[in-house]
Amino acid sequence: MNSGQATRVRNQTLLFIGLAVFTVLNLVPLIWAALTSFKNPADAFTVPPTIIFEPTFEYHRQVWLERGFVHYLINSLIVSAGTVLISVPIGSLAAYALSRMPQRRASPILFALFTIRMFPHMLLAIPFFVMGSFLNMIDTYPLLIMALVAINQPFTIWLMYSFFLDIPRELDEAAAIDGCSPWQTFRIVILPLARPGLTVAALFSLLLSYNEFLFALVLTGIRTKTLPVAIASFGGEDVSDWSISAAGAIGIMLPIVLIMIFVQRHLVRGLTIGAVKG
């Protein structure tokens, strides 16, 4: 081994160790919550903090079954599924149209969408709440779903737009010559090719609506409360419930980790376009 190679190996090792140490330190809050969720109160409040203890699943069971989190999970699933099922189809339609327009027409529309994405959500939350009260729709699924679909549109359109741009226009032209209408072209020729993009858009929209807090906080009540709202009001209450809230928080996090492993390769595209934090 010559000295150049030795330096390289040394540098790579140092780099690896440095990153590994940082990563572990950075994840301490998460690891700590995970440990707490398996702790009995006697182990949760020791000085010094302990990482060796008799684990218990009791609090995971309690939070989901006795504290009503199953109910909130169902609410979250209804809201997220509803949002994805409306947002992705109508967003894809619009994105396809934009991707087939001359650039000079599409550009201003895309920029307007970007501006809409940057709207302060608090500004919308107030009229949503007032109008929702007038319409007697507070604490119903459709109100929250509509709000989430609308704020997700710019993101979905941008993401799908970038996928549709990758599909050559010659395919459309060929279909048009064969007498396909725009709808038929979209339906028969383009959609099957855009399937990977649709999956990514669906998963990101799912993430956005599952994580969303502000609208869920002001537009839901006892019946339709979603998981983030439930854990926020629960987690702050009482240190004696720590193990239970930690169990809830960890449970809420798990599906996201799974989704993330799925979309991992597309993170860059998804995030630089819309930035997932809605």
Add this chain to the structure above:
Amino acid sequence: MRWQRGLWLFLVPSFGLMTVVLLWPLGYAVYLSTFDYHLGSPGMRFVGLANYTQLLSETRFWQSLWTTIGIALGSVAVEFGLGFALALALYRLTFSTRVFMILLFLPHIITPVVATLFLKWILTSNWGLLDATLATFNINPPDWLGNPVWARICVVLADAWIFTPFVMLVLYAALQTLDQAQIEAAKIDGAGGWRIIRHVVLPSLVPVIVFTVSVRLMDVFRFFDTIYVLTGGGPGTATETITMYTYQLGFQLLQVGKASALGIITLVIVAAIIATFSSVLQRGYGRN
């Protein structure tokens, strides 16, 4: 041609929905902002621009604006310093990059409320991991979330914990599009690591950095979940950002007229940020 005209119909469902669900409420907020209106009380009183003038002459408004700007500058600085270091490290590392990427990205992708709770359980006085650890060494810690200065620092760090991965990812992606030939040329000219970063890498990242800074700045003006869970704007109003103040006005004090006015002011500020950065953004969005 006819085929092209058919395409416009595809925009109708999405843009129709956005008009009804975004633009109409926005117009309604503008309308509400000209009224003295307490939710639940029967009458609305037209006051013109009084809500705006009242807000602009109020210390609490200016304080919340400065708090927001302070948090924005603090967290953007931390996020770029750390995010750039991490992106460079990942860029240089030749193996197991993907595992690091996933692990480093976790704080950003999990529900913000949950991420903030994780941090809160570290920072809570007496029982939090930090205080319990310090107590082991007989160190008497400050009340992290109860002291105005520390609470602000905690909010900045919480925002940084959640958003550094985002900055890291964007910079990492940008690094991979770098022109290798340029870097090689600099090396041949005898430039060391730091000089390459300073004179070759950073200049070519400028558009991406401007884009990301602008997105992050606008995000801070919408920043709500973390502050709501971590400090609730407290102690007192030490960490009350403009968004948090709007929430207090609208949903605690139920002064929806004044809250709408504050929302519109926020929108104007965000629009100003967008306008400032838009030339660079417009250059940026043609290529994805």
